[in-house]
Amino acid sequence: MSYHASIQSETHDIDKAEPDSCIICMEDVWASYDARSTTIREINMRVSAGSNYAIVGKSGSGKSTLLKIMNGLMIPNRGTIMVDSHRPDQHNRRFQSAMARIGYIPQSLGLVRNSSVLDNVMIGALPRMGALQSLLKRYSEEDMAEARRILEMVGLSGKESRKAYMLSGGEKRRVAIARAFMQNPRILLADEIVSELDSVTSRDIMDLVAVMQRDTGLTAIMIHHDMSLALEYADRVAVMQEGRKIMEMGIDHDHVHILDFQSGNLTTQEILEMYDDSQK
Amino acid sequence: MIGAVVALVIAASWHIEASPVEFAEGLPRLWQLIEEVMVELTTVTDNMAYNAVWAMLETIQMAFIGTMVGYALALPMSLLASRNLASRWVYVPMRGLLAMARTLPSIMWALLFIIMVGPGPFAGILAITMYTLGFVAKLQYESIEAVDADPMDSASSIGLSRLQLIRFVVIPESASHLLGHLLYMFDYNVRQTSILGLVGAGGIGFYIITYTKYLQYGKAVFFMLVVLATVLVIDWISVKLRDRYVVKSQRGVAADMP
Numbered sequence: 001m002s003y004h005a006s007i008q009s010e011t012h013d014i015d016k017a018e019p020d021s022c023i024i025c026m027e028d029v030w031a032s033y034d035a036r037s038t039t040i041r042e043i044n045m046r047v048s049a050g051s052n053y054a055i056v057g058k059s060g061s062g063k064s065t066l067l068k069i070m071n072g073l074m075i076p077n078r079g080t081i082m083v084d085s086h087r088p089d090q091h092n093r094r095f096q097s098a099m100a101r102i103g104y105i106p107q108s109l110g111l112v113r114n115s116s117v118l119d120n121v122m123i124g125a126l127p128r129m130g131a132l133q134s135l136l137k138r139y140s141e142e143d144m145a146e147a148r149r150i151l152e153m154v155g156l157s158g159k160e161s162r163k164a165y166m167l168s169g170g171e172k173r174r175v176a177i178a179r180a181f182m183q184n185p186r187i188l189l190a191d192e193i194v195s196e197l198d199s200v201t202s203r204d205i206m207d208l209v210a211v212m213q214r215d216t217g218l219t220a221i222m223i224h225h226d227m228s229l230a231l232e233y234a235d236r237v238a239v240m241q242e243g244r245k246i247m248e249m250g251i252d253h254d255h256v257h258i259l260d261f262q263s264g265n266l267t268t269q270e271i272l273e274m275y276d277d278s279q280k
Numbered sequence: 281m282i283g284a285v286v287a288l289v290i291a292a293s294w295h296i297e298a299s300p301v302e303f304a305e306g307l308p309r310l311w312q313l314i315e316e317v318m319v320e321l322t323t324v325t326d327n328m329a330y331n332a333v334w335a336m337l338e339t340i341q342m343a344f345i346g347t348m349v350g351y352a353l354a355l356p357m358s359l360l361a362s363r364n365l366a367s368r369w370v371y372v373p374m375r376g377l378l379a380m381a382r383t384l385p386s387i388m389w390a391l392l393f394i395i396m397v398g399p400g401p402f403a404g405i406l407a408i409t410m411y412t413l414g415f416v417a418k419l420q421y422e423s424i425e426a427v428d429a430d431p432m433d434s435a436s437s438i439g440l441s442r443l444q445l446i447r448f449v450v451i452p453e454s455a456s457h458l459l460g461h462l463l464y465m466f467d468y469n470v471r472q473t474s475i476l477g478l479v480g481a482g483g484i485g486f487y488i489i490t491y492t493k494y495l496q497y498g499k500a501v502f503f504m505l506v507v508l509a510t511v512l513v514i515d516w517i518s519v520k521l522r523d524r525y526v527v528k529s530q531r532g533v534a535a536d537m538p
Contacts, residue, residue: 024500071437072437090436090437097440099437099438099439100438100439102437102438103438104433104434104437105434105440106430108430108435109433110429110430110431110433110434111431112431112433112435112448112449112452112453113451113453114363114452114453114455114456115448119448119452123435123438123440123448123449124438125437126440126444126448127440131441131443131444134444135443135444135447136449182496183438197506200354204502217484238487
């Protein structure tokens with residue numbers, strides 16, 4: 001990579017983003033799992049529609065909590081958040097209609113291990129199906145054709161009937177991505193889907209998301225363990241530490257813009273070193 | 281701790297007058313009984329063997345119907361009794377209901393149903409159904425509650441209805457356990473149904489209690505041996521089915537866990 005970093009004056013980028021392009025907007029969001037501790041605090045974030053937004057940080061820094069807040073699995077204690085123009089809450093009827101098009105891949109992938117690859121993928125189509133049709137597994141021809149197309153795209157053709165627990169780590173991740181793609185998603189929330197994979201498989205999977213973004217305008221919010229992967233694929237990278245967003249970088253072709261962190265001109269190598277230091 | 285438990289066992293034995301001395305004194309009588317039974321077993325007729333097989337078949341049918349109906353009724357009730365699927369207002373009363381069904385042993389249910397529908401296999405089937413319902417529903421809702429939260433979260437976060445969640449996540453994820461419960465319950469119910477005849481609820485137990493009453497221990501033992509052989513065969517089939525469908529699947533799940 002040959003990125004160069006340069007300071008940008010926009011220390012509060014959240015104020016400068018176009019309001020209509022902000023598909024996920026968070027302002028001063030605080031959240032906790034219990035009354036004794038705060039998991040995330042003072043989070044301001046604006047994710048533009050169609051962008052690839054990466055979140056990095058060490059374990060326990062609040063990355064996964066952020067995703068859970070974005071898809072309504074967790075309600076913040078304080079602050080405002082809008083996702084696709086709705087307040088994310090699984091019990092909010094307005095948000096429920098948007099949920100069908102928000103793909104969520106947790107770190108453990110959330111696959112139904114005893115179900116086949118095809119059944120796992122078709123879960124993505126269930127919200128748009130009629131209740132009886134779905135319970136009887138009477139999938140439409142269009143949905144079946146779409147599932148086959150997506151499975152081919154992720155390289156799982158011919159493995160439709162294989163049980164999820166029989167697949168390799170990389171294949172499982174592809175199934176999880178196919179299930180999310182089956183939703184025809186506007187937003188994809190993915191929690192470390194390429195962790196523990198070799199670099200070739202990781203890039204294959206990241207390329208799949210990039211192709212989907214190019215073809216459908218998908219907005220991807222992806223948690224990464226690997227900063228170099230985040231810099232390579234994301235338009236913007238947020239660094240989390242102890243529940244706070246400590247740095248946000250905009251990446252534009254061969255430049256890394258430090259958006260809300262004053263530290264002089266930096267090369268990618270320096271960013272990586274600084275990131276490594278912050279994780280110690 | 282172990283000393284306290286041993287002391288409790290001794291105290292309770294003394295209280296109910298369970299004496300090891302009496303047991304030792306009774307051993308010669310057991311040998312005498314075995315000798316008598318061995319002689320009587322040689323007098324088993326074809327007709328008696330036919331009755332034994334037919335009564336065992338009836339017992340198996342009773343156990344099968346009771347297990348299947350009880351299991352089918354238990355499944356929706358266990359879904360309503362699961363804390364990860366139902367609200368507190370639903371699962372608390374449902375658990376209370378299931379606990380009531382579980383409180384009575386099948387032989388007590390049989391006595392109740394004999395009063396209701398008269399003696400015979402039907403009362404036995406109803407008894408097995410009720411006991412299965414209470415017992416297996418507890419196993420089912422415990423398995424359902426043990427389903428990994430991540431597939432549930434990722435499916436519910438895309439807007440699946442509660443029924444879709446049950447159909448596509450909960451049932452497949454707990455399928456191996458649910459099948460295991462079914463096999464275990466059938467196995468258990470064949471043994472239980474064998475003794476329901478003691479109170480007049482049909483099955484092979486009727487013959488065993490009748491021959492015992494008339495002191496024809498050899499014939500009673502012959503019927504018991506038929507029960508033993510049948511239970512061993514069912515146990516063997518159950519083990520094979522578990523290996524084929526339950527253990528393999530659970531190994532897959534276990535291997536997948538971090």
